[in-house]
Structures are given as structure tokens and as C-alpha cells.
Amino acid sequence: MRETHYATQQELNEQFAARIAHILQNSIARQGRASLLVSGGRTPVGLFEILSQADVDWSNVDVSLADERWVSADDEASNEKLVRTHLLKNNAAAAHFVSLTTTAADANDAITEVTERVNAMARPFDVLILGMGEDGHTASLFPCSEQIKAGLDMHSGQTLIAVQPTTAPHQRISLTLPALLNSRNIFLHLTGDKKKAVLDQALSADDSLEMPIRAVLQNADVELIWAA
Template structure:
């Protein structure tokens, strides 16, 4: 498996190029299968990318969008990934896309795993595009090294699609796609900005313990396109 590094001079250059690459892949998926799927991550890094992407011409009515993970909070909470995606991505031309959120009416994410798994059937799989981020601790999606659930989340032999996660170093219970579900993607991108994240990635690439830095499990199992700017 390989990591192909795409380094840009600025985040503006990164976002413009990345948005067009995503649209090209989604267009090819629509032409081939009638629909295409885009799975995104939350956090601060992708906001500007989502805003740029929302303005690009595409038959968005044929695109299904979902999340790699979600904080188990109400969708109007500022911590909600869904709230951010609706505000930044599902606007302008992209407002026509079909969004499949993760948060359900269940109080505990554990009780929502079956519902989320059933809802995944609404998305075209394998995912045409998966965009991952990475934390300073090497977590990706909500596969946290500090959580008791990390072994289950990285277990490629299990048939789990989603897993409820309780980090000990971050707030909120989470719902996350498992490693095998994340890997069920045609194109996997790792979207990072800043020198500190590049240093974390370099550490991940050089080490071997996937449970210590879960991003390693993705890098060791798939071809990944790094999109990075300072």
C-alpha cells in the first residue's frame, strides 16, 4: 500500500485543486453507476474545502454524502459534524445532494449501530470518495487509540460497519465507521494542514503499532492520497 503526497503552497491552492479532483471522481462515478458517494470527516480543516466544493458544477442530485464519524450530540449542537456539513457543504449547487446523517434519536450510540448500518444501504458502495482527517494522537474518523473500542474498530475480520466509541481524551460519545468500512472506498484522501499535522503523519509512517496511531491501519491497508498545505 502507498501514500502519495500532494503538497501545496497554500490552503487556497489545495482546496481548489482538491475540490476539482473530487468532482472529477464523482462525475466518473455517476457516469458509470448512475450515482456516486462521498464520505467526509468533520473538524475545522475541511470547512473551506467544503465551501469551495459546494460551488462547483456537478449533478449533485445524484450524489450521496455521509460522514466517516459523528459526535453523539444533537444535530443543532456546535459540536455536530452534521451541522458543519450542512452549513459548509450542503449549500449552493451541492444543496441538491442526498445527505445521510449518523445521529439518530437514540440517547446512546451503542443502540444506534443497527440503524446506522441499515441507513448505509442508502449509499452507493464502495464509496467513490472518502476524505479522512487525523488528530494529533493519530486517530482518524473516531477510531481513538485511547478508547476501549479501538481493537474492535480496527478488526478487519469482523463484519462491523459502525462502532460506538467513547474516547477518554476527547469529549462526547461517537459513532464511527470501522476500518473495514472505511477501506471499502475507491479513493481515499487524507486531508491535513499545518506543520504539526505533517510531523504527526511522519511519526505514523515510521512506526508500526496501529493501535497506538490508528491512521497507520489505513496507511498500511490502502493507497492513500495525502492532500497537505502548511
């Protein structure tokens, strides 16, 4: 794992947004479109605000999520709502957003439809930005869930999986490990000493079922983007 540390979160947001914009614009120049997968939570809000103003041909960018809570898009818990509020505005309003939700009551019943949407995006994904929970989960690959082995199975052939965590609210839909790893640039975006301590714990052992972030770190060239 490579590491890039910043003195402040503001510096991180500004510099990281510039890097993402550069990658996306280069991908558009090379292949006509670019793809960006982001994660929810509080950590990326400042990044999204700055990235939304970047000078990118956003009309040729597909934006989606690494995972989503199975709630309506206007629910406060919705990652889609977070992205629409903080990223898909200003210049980035022209981007094409690929939603991970449907009107189905159960995420299991939406896998086929959402998989078709995600598979239509430019692959490999040009930029994947992951977060990490204090239990070592990433995307919605939770160590507490019955679905964790299926989610980490590199030979499943599945792009998405429905997940029911036992230590967090809401059913989820998540990209599987092989789908996440099908990315040219994988970033782990963390802030604060507590998350850095969790990452250090993840790096100290190998059991990916205990801390699923280990599966990403063990199978991909990941760059940590961190600030206190």
C-alpha cells in the same frame, strides 16, 4: 502513500475540490450515483465552501460522514451541522445527506438503524476524505478508547461502531476500518507543519493501536493532500 503538496491552503482547496467533483461526476456517469464520505473539524471548511459550488449532478450524490459525535444535529460539536452549513448549500444543496445520528440516547442503540442507512449508499464509496488528530486517531478510531481493537478489526463484519474516547468529549459513532477501506479513492487531508510531524511519526512505526491512522496507511492506497 502518495503525496500531493500545495503551496497554499487556498490552492489546495481549489484543486482538491476540482478533483473530487471530477471523480463524483465520472462515478455518476458510470453507475448512476456517487458517494462521498467526509470528516469534520476546521480543516475541511474552506474545501467544503468551494466544493459546494462545483458543477456536479448533486441530486445523484450521497454524502455522509466518516464519524459523528453523539450530539444533536444543531449542536456546535456536530459534524452534520458543519457539513450542512459549509457543504450542503449552493449546487450541493441537492445532494442526499445520510445522517449518522438518531434520537437514541446511546450510540450503541443506533448501530443497526444507521448501518442500514450507510449500507444503502453506493459502495465502494467513491471518495473518502479522512482527517487525523494529533494522537493519530482518524474518524473516531481513538487509541485511548476501549473499542479501538474492535474498530480496527478487519474481520468484524461491522460497518459502524460506538466509541467512547477518554481524551476527547462526547460519545461517537464511527465507520470501522473495513468500512472505511471500502472506498475507491482515499484521501488524507491535512494542513500545517504540526499535523505533518504527527504523520511522519505515524509512518515511522507499525503499531496501529498506538496510532490508528497507521491501520489505514498499511491497508490502503492513500493519497496525502497537504498544505502548510
